[in-house]
Amino acid sequence: MEPQLNHREARALFFALADEELPEPQAKAVRTHLDGCDECRAGWDRYAKTVQRVRKVERETAPPMMASLVMNRVKRERRFGLRKLHLAHVYHRFPVEILIPLLLAAAVAAFLVMSAS
Ligand SMILES: [Zn+2]
Numbered sequence: 001m002e003p004q005l006n007h008r009e010a011r012a013l014f015f016a017l018a019d020e021e022l023p024e025p026q027a028k029a030v031r032t033h034l035d036g037c038d039e040c041r042a043g044w045d046r047y048a049k050t051v052q053r054v055r056k057v058e059r060e061t062a063p064p065m066m067a068s069l070v071m072n073r074v075k076r077e078r079r080f081g082l083r084k085l086h087l088a089h090v091y092h093r094f095p096v097e098i099l100i101p102l103l104l105a106a107a108v109a110a111f112l113v114m115s116a117s
Pocket residue numbers: 006007010033037039040041
């Protein structure tokens with residue numbers, strides 16, 4: 001006996017389904033609804049594509065060079081005895097604290113180069 005979902009309920013579960021966090025009975029109910037509903041299916045396709053794109057960007061926002069700079073910093077701080085450095089914390093804050101200043105610096109540099117010529 002599967003629960004029957006309406007459009008709104010099915011769409012509310014997209015988020016959990018995309019994260020593969022939905023327990024099987026509900027996941028199956030959403031899929032069943034998608035099978036019978038073109039409208040929600042189109043919405044799900046868009047949603048899943050967006051999620052994939054965001055995840056790809058998340059992976060690519062840590063280029064190898066930047067990652068190794070962070071790792072060097074971590075190693076250095078370890079050598080000085082900061083053993084309680086939270087690696088996960090560093091990585092979590094990486095995009096906001098490092099990437100945005102980098103992008104700003106690149107924008108400023110580009111502006112300076114353009115205005116100098
Ligand atoms: Zn629907």
